[in-house]
Amino acid sequence: MTKTYKILGKRGRITIPYELRIKYGFGYNDVVSFEDKADGAIVVRKEKICNHCNTPKVETKETSLLDVLNSLTVSEQKAALRYLVKKLSGSEETDD
Numbered sequence: 001m002t003k004t005y006k007i008l009g010k011r012g013r014i015t016i017p018y019e020l021r022i023k024y025g026f027g028y029n030d031v032v033s034f035e036d037k038a039d040g041a042i043v044v045r046k047e048k049i050c051n052h053c054n055t056p057k058v059e060t061k062e063t064s065l066l067d068v069l070n071s072l073t074v075s076e077q078k079a080a081l082r083y084l085v086k087k088l089s090g091s092e093e094t095d096d
Helices: 018-024 065-070 074-089
Strands: 031-036 042-047
Touching: none
Parallel strands: none
Antiparallel strands: 031 042
């Protein structure tokens, strides 16, 4: 194993080297844990947060947007409509 040196940034951030990310499969949005050892070492570990990630997917009933909207209260439906209108029109303004 070769040793790699990195400098801690102003905000306390550090980048896991590319070679190690590829070798150990670290990717965007992965959950990473840090374990403080008694000897001053820090163990960085990629965590698995899904217990059933490798099991076959079970068929589920498809839900349409209309089903979701119909399950909302009237005020929630109005809020969803306002959000969708703003989102689809490209408007970034909010009136909240």
